[in-house]
Amino acid sequence: MASVKLDHSLGSSITLVDFDNGSAKDMVVDSDSIVNNSNTKSYKLPYEPAHEFIFNSLKKRIESINEDTCAPGEENSFFVCDLGELEKLYKNWKLELPNVQPFYAVKCNPNEKILQTLDQLGINFDCASKSEIDKVLSMNVDPERIIYANPCKASSFIRYAQTKNVLKSTFDNVEELHKIKKFHPNSELFIRIATDDSTAQCRLSTKYGCELSDVENLLQAVKDLDLNLVGVAFHVGSGASDFTSLYQAVKDSRYVFDKCIEMGLPELKILDIGGGFQFESFHESSKVVRVALEEYFPGDKVKFMAEPGRYFVSTALTLASNVIAKRTISNNEAMLYINDGVYGNMNCILFDHQEPIPRILYHNNEFHYYDFESSTNMLKKNDVSKYPQKVSIWGPTCDGLDCITKEYYLKHDLEVGDWFYFPNLGAYTSTAATPFNGFQQHSDTLYINSLKDAL
Numbered sequence: 001m002a003s004v005k006l007d008h009s010l011g012s013s014i015t016l017v018d019f020d021n022g023s024a025k026d027m028v029v030d031s032d033s034i035v036n037n038s039n040t041k042s043y044k045l046p047y048e049p050a051h052e053f054i055f056n057s058l059k060k061r062i063e064s065i066n067e068d069t070c071a072p073g074e075e076n077s078f079f080v081c082d083l084g085e086l087e088k089l090y091k092n093w094k095l096e097l098p099n100v101q102p103f104y105a106v107k108c109n110p111n112e113k114i115l116q117t118l119d120q121l122g123i124n125f126d127c128a129s130k131s132e133i134d135k136v137l138s139m140n141v142d143p144e145r146i147i148y149a150n151p152c153k154a155s156s157f158i159r160y161a162q163t164k165n166v167l168k169s170t171f172d173n174v175e176e177l178h179k180i181k182k183f184h185p186n187s188e189l190f191i192r193i194a195t196d197d198s199t200a201q202c203r204l205s206t207k208y209g210c211e212l213s214d215v216e217n218l219l220q221a222v223k224d225l226d227l228n229l230v231g232v233a234f235h236v237g238s239g240a241s242d243f244t245s246l247y248q249a250v251k252d253s254r255y256v257f258d259k260c261i262e263m264g265l266p267e268l269k270i271l272d273i274g275g276g277f278q279f280e281s282f283h284e285s286s287k288v289v290r291v292a293l294e295e296y297f298p299g300d301k302v303k304f305m306a307e308p309g310r311y312f313v314s315t316a317l318t319l320a321s322n323v324i325a326k327r328t329i330s331n332n333e334a335m336l337y338i339n340d341g342v343y344g345n346m347n348c349i350l351f352d353h354q355e356p357i358p359r360i361l362y363h364n365n366e367f368h369y370y371d372f373e374s375s376t377n378m379l380k381k382n383d384v385s386k387y388p389q390k391v392s393i394w395g396p397t398c399d400g401l402d403c404i405t406k407e408y409y410l411k412h413d414l415e416v417g418d419w420f421y422f423p424n425l426g427a428y429t430s431t432a433a434t435p436f437n438g439f440q441q442h443s444d445t446l447y448i449n450s451l452k453d454a455l
């Protein structure tokens, strides 16, 4: 079995460790020279987002609210979305993976302005349901630019995709093939294979993807039913951190491509490398992709696509939330209640295993946005005087589960009416917010464009 280990000490190189025959032989590959022999350079986005613009937007909104007289809910939590960040991320994508066409996973954040911006940039779409398809088609997107990337679809949804001419879709079982034969026989099919996603933040292969041992049976069914198989798809799990599985999945995909030829099926044309990318590790993960594609799919016969979600939106949105209540426990300990929580935009704590970072935005009539160290969850010995206030932070519903953090340390003793902000909350947040307990489901979003506004 071959695998890839990232060796950070090697700078722009990664080490491929080949475990074939039980012996590890290390090959150092300068992956930057791999893509088209071009001198691909690491595109260094500012790791800090466009703070000036985000801060101005947060400040303006908060200054417009008078907590003593405002209408009910005027002080509700809200997002600031930087559409310029999407553009920067796409430029970064094109530098790192110029041969891979992204199909943005709508489920991650179906906000219309975000979808429109991605559409204008030339990004295609991964939809998982009828309403996601509708949303994308309503923007006049050509159905060719949609993949219905759900391997287990309702028959009525398959019929719907057929009427809308959405041809690309995935499958991982024979039963699905029979439904497709009956309702949408002209589909352009991708066989989804399972991956090792055991270290991912959110596992997907426990639910979807066929094992390599099932591939032959499935290909036989495709042949018997005379269906149109065009490619292979996989997903290494959302929030993936072990890129060995990316490399292995590309290798496994090669097996499927070869099996098709062996079984007399038409040659496959497309490899869909799924999602799982994160901005923080994108430089490393895309290197692994380039190495693997060059090794197993050299030349330009096969087209590559991907289904990134989190990568494109996580860093683009900041959430602001108001302290609506406080229970003082002692001089330096309190429970703070804010107007967003796990039933709202921070459902990502439960569903996506995220740990939102609460930073102090407004306290004592002053804004603290730029104090990026206004809070910590890891109190070191010498930090006690720096962070004198211990807090737990809770959402607004009556459920005890609605807890954002059981233990955080703050520089200031926050009061009712103060504000927190939470950076990087664009992925898997508003998309799954609920109206439980009668609290707001939809939060306002204020839009900025740090590229255009900066001109």
Ligand SMILES: Cc1ncc(COP(=O)(O)O)c(C=O)c1O
Pocket (backbone or CB within 6 Å): 105, 108, 126, 149, 150, 204, 235, 237, 238, 239, 274, 275, 276, 277, 307, 308, 309, 310, 311
């Ligand atoms: C089929 C499929 N494609 C793409 C994605 C997006 O993944 P990510 O946000 O990790 O890039 C998901 C996430 O669940 C998915 O299920």
